[in-house]
């Protein structure tokens with residue numbers, strides 16, 4: 001074992017070194033994951049909004 005704190009990217013089948021201590025992934029994958037995360041969070045927001053609207057509609061229908 002080396003004394004250096006070189007980390008390897010956590011991405012499956014990727015063995016690139018991670019430059020930053022704070023990052024779990026290599027530069028390429030951290031960028032990919034950030035993009036994915038933003039996409040997922042956007043989709044989640046829309047889905048939650050849609051679910052809330054549907055839920056409200058459902059409640060209103062039940063009351064009518």
Ligand SMILES: [Zn+2]
Nearest residue numbers: 009014026029
């Ligand atoms: Zn990687």
